[in-house]
Amino acid sequence: MIKKKKVAIIGCGVSGLAAGKIFKQIGHDIVILERSHDLGGVWEASVSYPDVQTQSPKELYRYTDKAMPEEYPEWPKGPQVYDYLNGYANDYQLRDNIQFNAVVKNMARRKDDKPGWTLGISTNGGDTVKQDFDFVCICSGQFSQKNIITHDGQDAFIKAGGQVMHSSEYKDPNILTDKHVTVLGFSKSATDIAVNAVKANAKSVNLVYRKSVWRIPYFIGGLINFKNILYIRKQENMFQAWGLTKWDKFKYAIATPFIWANWRGLESLLTIQLKLNKTGLRPTTKIEDDINCSVPIVTPGFFDLVAKGNINTVQGTYQSYQTDQISLTGGEKLPTDISILAVGYKLGIPYLPQEYRDKLIEHDGQYRLHRIIANPDLPDMGFIGFNSSFCTVLAAEMGANWLVRYADGMLANQPSNQEMTDNIEMNLDWRRTKRPAAKVYGGLCSAPFHFKHFDELLDDMGAKIRKRNVIAENMAPPNADAYGRYLKSTVQYKAE
Ligand SMILES: Cc1cc2nc3c(=O)[nH]c(=O)nc-3n(C[C@H](O)[C@H](O)[C@H](O)COP(=O)(O)OP(=O)(O)OC[C@H]3O[C@@H](n4cnc5c(N)ncnc54)[C@H](O)[C@@H]3O)c2cc1C
Numbered sequence: 313m314i315k316k317k318k319v320a321i322i323g324c325g326v327s328g329l330a331a332g333k334i335f336k337q338i339g340h341d342i343v344i345l346e347r348s349h350d351l352g353g354v355w356e357a358s359v360s361y362p363d364v365q366t367q368s369p370k371e372l373y374r375y376t377d378k379a380m381p382e383e384y385p386e387w388p389k390g391p392q393v394y395d396y397l398n399g400y401a402n403d404y405q406l407r408d409n410i411q412f413n414a415v416v417k418n419m420a421r422r423k424d425d426k427p428g429w430t431l432g433i434s435t436n437g438g439d440t441v442k443q444d445f446d447f448v449c450i451c452s453g454q455f456s457q458k459n460i461i462t463h464d465g466q467d468a469f470i471k472a473g474g475q476v477m478h479s480s481e482y483k484d485p486n487i488l489t490d491k492h493v494t495v496l497g498f499s500k501s502a503t504d505i506a507v508n509a510v511k512a513n514a515k516s517v518n519l520v521y522r523k524s525v526w527r528i529p530y531f532i533g534g535l536i537n538f539k540n541i542l543y544i545r546k547q548e549n550m551f552q553a554w555g556l557t558k559w560d561k562f563k564y565a566i567a568t569p570f571i572w573a574n575w576r577g578l579e580s581l582l583t584i585q586l587k588l589n590k591t592g593l594r595p596t597t598k599i600e601d602d603i604n605c606s607v608p609i610v611t612p613g614f615f616d617l618v619a620k621g622n623i624n625t626v627q628g629t630y631q632s633y634q635t636d637q638i639s640l641t642g643g644e645k646l647p648t649d650i651s652i653l654a655v656g657y658k659l660g661i662p663y664l665p666q667e668y669r670d671k672l673i674e675h676d677g678q679y680r681l682h683r684i685i686a687n688p689d690l691p692d693m694g695f696i697g698f699n700s701s702f703c704t705v706l707a708a709e710m711g712a713n714w715l716v717r718y719a720d721g722m723l724a725n726q727p728s729n730q731e732m733t734d735n736i737e738m739n740l741d742w743r744r745t746k747r748p749a750a751k752v753y754g755g756l757c758s759a760p761f762h763f764k765h766f767d768e769l770l771d772d773m774g775a776k777i778r779k780r781n782v783i784a785e786n787m788a789p790p791n792a793d794a795y796g797r798y799l800k801s802t803v804q805y806k807a808e
Pocket of ligand 1: 322325326328345346347352354360365367368373414415416417451453454455456501663696697698701702704705
């Protein structure tokens, strides 16, 4: 018999909801601790910018048991994703289990000799209160600690009437009208905001970036939804994954000229479609070396606006602010009233004690997580949503299903600590020596290897149904309904 556990789930975004649903369904007592006043994580209105929309098509950004509504567009807007997540919480009565305005400040191993952790929780800004849990799911995301950077002269710039904000603080396009706007960064949010500023009739829009990167348009060649090219198993096989057998390596070597030609073809197509030569934004790297979770999707209209001169792109970074301008490292000076820093987020688990962070994170920032979920030196704990991808909702749900079975010793292939350590070492070596692109976000990215990652999770869970027909399996993107069937064919049980 599997004994019911008291489980803390830290964070209530996509991942906390996935963990909440499955741990509750199995029969555990769950509490979801969310520091914000509402659920949704990055999709909660107060942390997202206007016009934010998914990069993933809607059929890939969903849980297995809840499709996004028919009327949603292919790439839903932020408020639609929020409504979808809210609906999911309601479907599984998860709201009853959420404590809002509850910040996990710290954690330590329990002192009562029982397995688990004691969390220090501050609710509604009050004193930190200690609470014991048998198991902890870390679902606090990769995008919940803003990266704050400052530059010389910033205070004087603000005193003189200028504004400086992180991209997540930008809410109202009206503030940009008739202003000189400078955006720092080259991520999807940076280009989204630059386009938004043009639409808001900013006086000028500058975008300052360090290095151009390959971007994928929603429709490749203007015709083919990118999901039908980049998300399919056949394409995934064009990247050298971890743990290849000699036979896999041989097949890869034989196919190398075709794979090379495939990527050069895609680069040429994108160069023409996105006017990369005209705008001077053609990256110098090979596209296949760049593809990982940080590859941005093209903001519609961005390259046209650059080509027309509505957005001025400047390579470099900020040096300092003056009263009404920003000086760049290359010597350029950009007239600026509002500076928007699209510089991303800091990865980390600030509430985890240093001694455990040292077991989790290597000196070069790489995370030690078996299946990107669990670490043998951090018992009674697992990480959901850290296996981020191009279809993070499905990845979070797959991870949560794996984690509950791992926590209960119910994986069909329950790994020993040594097996997990060996697997972690093998994966670290692969990231460092074979595929540096996989080091992005501390190695917490399963893209573009969705199928292989999900295959491993399903193997571990003992799924009896595993595949669709050959064509769908090789030529279509991951199908959430099918993964729902695969999950149902894994070991089923109840905790009492
Ligand atoms: C603008 C934007 C667009 C994106 N688009 C896509 C996309 O199209 N496809 C895709 O696959 N991914 C996309 N992502 C990535 C996105 O982060 C994931 O898809 C997913 O939403 C992550 O969910 P999460 O629950 O893991 O983390 P989050 O959404 O970050 O949620 C974490 C939650 O934990 C809470 N929390 C943090 N620390 C604490 C604490 N100490 N105590 C209590 N609570 C805490 C936070 O308040 C937050 O609510 C996008 C991200 C952004 C920012």
